[in-house]
Amino acid sequence: MTPRTPARRTGADRAPGASAARGSASGVGRTPPTVVLHGATVVDSPLLEDGSVDAVAVQVAPARPGDDVLQPRTGTPEAAARYGIDLAELAERAGLTGAAGEAFTVHLPQPVGSSVVLPWAGLPARIVLVGVGDESPTALRRAGAALARSTRGLRRVAATVGAQTHHVVPAAADAARAVVEGYLLASYTVPRMASSSDDKAPAELVLLGRDAPEVAAAVDAARVAATATWLVRDLANTPSNVKDPAWMAERARRLAGRAGLEVEVLGPRELAAGGFGGILAVGAGSASTPRLVRVSWTPAAGPGRHVVVVGKGITYDTGGLSIKPREAMVPMKTDMAGAAVALATVLAAAQARVPHRVTAVLPLAENHVGAASYRPGDVLRLYGGTTVEVANTDAEGRLVLADALAWADATLDPDVLVDVATLTGAATLGLGKQHAALYGTDDAVVTGLLAAAERTGELAWHMPLVDDYEEAVRSSVADLRHVPVDRHIGGGSITAALFLRRFVGARAWAHLDIAGPGRAPADKHEVTEGATGYGARLLLDWLTRLD
Structure with a gap:
């Protein structure tokens, strides 16, 4: 087993599973869930055995032309080996196609009796199979979004989704950014003004096998962008x-x-x-x-x-x-x-x-x-002196x-x-x-x-x-008319x-x-x-x- 790699956390630190929607009393200015970069992989990460992770998310891609077998991606074969489960067969039985935005959760059974030891003993009891499509930025954003919706209410999710077979920059950084952006954007829920709420908080996301500085910078950029979107949504909602x-x-x-x-x-x-x-x-x-x-x-x-x-x-x-x-x-x-x-x-x-x-x-x-x-019919004088005839309030x-x-x-x-x-x-x-x-x-x-x-x-x-x-926009009584009266123009x-x-x-x-x-x-x-x-x-x- 490789030495443990310190996790790199993005955003404000908080306990796994803590609500991302606390913010101000008005519900405006909330922050998306935390994302952690973890250098260890699904093969050797100690996080999978310390009880802090509720689910492991792995990626599958569509079958190649002329083939009917879903394509595993980085982390999926390794997770199958560590769990002792044929994940490709599970994905096929679930009817997955590998399309971007698909997500299927496998709930692993627990043993009955102390004499039964299952291969996944001590590991998270949920595996989420996530389709990544053609692995373009759009597909990976959709994959991240599907992961967010399928794991809402959990404390922490460790994911190989978007991991590259080679650590080439900017490919690895771009992929991580797209996944994280999709995850954070889909984690948003409209603030409730009810006296009580049963809304489930989004899970903390751990990206396995990714802690390079370029990836960290890309994830930070995704967080800034997603936080801006959250603010717009909060204000407008x-x-x-x-x-x-x-x-x-x-x-x-x-x-x-x-x-x-x-x-x-x-x-x-x-x-x-x-x-x-x-x-x-x-x-x-x-x-x-x-x-x-x-x-x-x-x-x-x-x-x-x-x-x-x-x-x-x-x-x-x-x-x-x-x-x-x-x-x-x-x-x-x-x-x-x-x-x-x-x-x-x-x-x-x-x-x-x-x-x-x-x-x-x-x-x-x-x-x-x-x-x-x-x-309608009023003439207004706007800043700078331009007059405008009102045709429709x-x-x-x-x-x-x-x-x-x-x-x-x-x-x-x-x-x-x-x-x-x-x-x-x-x-x-x-x-x-x-x-x-x-x-x-x-x-x-x-x-x-x-x-x-x-x-x-x-x-x-x-x-x-x-x-x-x-x-x-021409007017006979002002400099401009702000809405056409003659409908024949359209546009x-x-x-x-x-x-x-x-x-x-x-x-x-x-x-x-x-x-x-x-x-x-x-x-x-x-x-x-x-x-x-x-x-x-x-x-x-x-x-x-x-x-």
């Missing part, structure tokens, strides 16, 4: 009777303060003095007054480029006087997901020590119905974004402006629920974001800014982007319409029901590679 603009602003202030970042909050008085006519109009019908929040990260080594991320922050959307159907209102607590993404991105950029200055701008308002509600997101983008352009001097918003149902009609609609005025920025989307699995599709559709996501483009000046600009992937009706792989957190990992990946 918080009920709107708790979460109003003031609450969001205070959460941003606290989280930024804890990270040592610069924070500025504009309240109703400052917004009125500054001429933020869009934010004020959208928030006028609610008893909860609007806010504008700025959070800034500046690296000590030099500012690099300055990227400003603006996120739509409608903490609840009734549609205003253009009121939504009841069913359409149910998920509207997540209509501030863009603001949550912007906040999580700047916090993660600081944690990852991104070499660029990053600023998040959060325009926050509640679109309600009240005596002071703005109306349920298209409020582009109004608050326009104010924030114009303010960022005029006062923050960004090199790149990016906005993120659950903006249009039209984007979901064209692209479904898995792709965001991506628009941009700078080819390099668009290319970089698309590459980041592919790497992270937060997919986006480059959409055109069709100049012929500009007539949709609702495109016309929304064309409207926003008017407020970014000459800046390099990209717009992510996340109305589709920002919410999910059910758990699937690393995506969780409700707010998905889409966008935080994509933007963080892009920022870390930005020249």
Whole structure:
């Protein structure tokens, strides 16, 4: 047996099985479960005999073309030998195909009588067979997610999933990152506000046979990215009777303060003095007054480029006087997901020590119905003086974004402006629920974001800014109309982007319409029901590679 290798722990230390969802009293700012790197393998790890591990997870891949036998991967034959069990035969009997996202738990029997000694005596009594598909990053994220869901409620799981047959960097590091990211993302559950909860905590994950510095760095990066996604989900899933603009602003202030970042909050008085006519109009019908929040990260080594991320922050959307159907209102607590993404991105950029200055701008308002509600036909004067004719009060997101983008352009001097918003149902009609609609005025920025989307699995599709559709935002009584009245043009996501483009000046600009992937009706792989957190990992990946 080889000497014991000290375990390398990532994240905050805590006892195995302790809940990962303690966080603050509000349920925001929770941390994913702990991941431990362990140099010993499934052959010689003492962890498998000390009683601290509840399950061992091993990997299987699909049969080769022309063959009908599942392919074992690193750790699976070794586990079979140590347990004295034909794991390949078990996998076949269970009907596994090796596809990414499959997981089957084998519950090993315990002996009856002291004279019976089974081959697996003293070893964890659960073996989880996990499909890894083609072992691409997407497949390994799905494998990690399946492992998380199949082991929820256990204390600690030791896994060979994603282990390579050779310790080649970056292959081993990339594989570990994908598995860990999938595991941490799928470990998330929506905070419960019930008086009691039987939610099962996610298990601590031990990666066997992996403790190289490059792997540790990759796992730490996965944890930063997953933590950002958890924050977006927590914020967006918080009920709107708790979460109003003031609450969001205070959460941003606290989280930024804890990270040592610069924070500025504009309240109703400052917004009125500054001429933020869009934010004020959208928030006028609610008893909860609007806010504008700025959070800034500046690296000590030099500012690099300055990227400003603006996120739509409608903490609840009734549609205003253009009121939504009841069913359409149910998920509207997540209509501030863009603001949550912007906040999580700047916090993660600081944690990852991104070499660029990053600023998040959060325009926050509640679109309600009240005596002071703005109306279709009103003309608003937005920040900087542009006048806008209102055609539909349920298209409020582009109004608050326009104010924030114009303010960022005029006062923050960004090199790149990016906005993120659950903006249009039209984007979901064209692209479904898995792709965001991506628009941009700078080819390099668009290319970089698309590459980041592919790497992270937060997919986006480059959409055109069709100049012929500009007539949709023309008005006879104001500088712009924010929603087309003539339905013959169509392209609702495109016309929304064309409207926003008017407020970014000459800046390099990209717009992510996340109305589709920002919410999910059910758990699937690393995506969780409700707010998905889409966008935080994509933007963080892009920022870390930005020249």
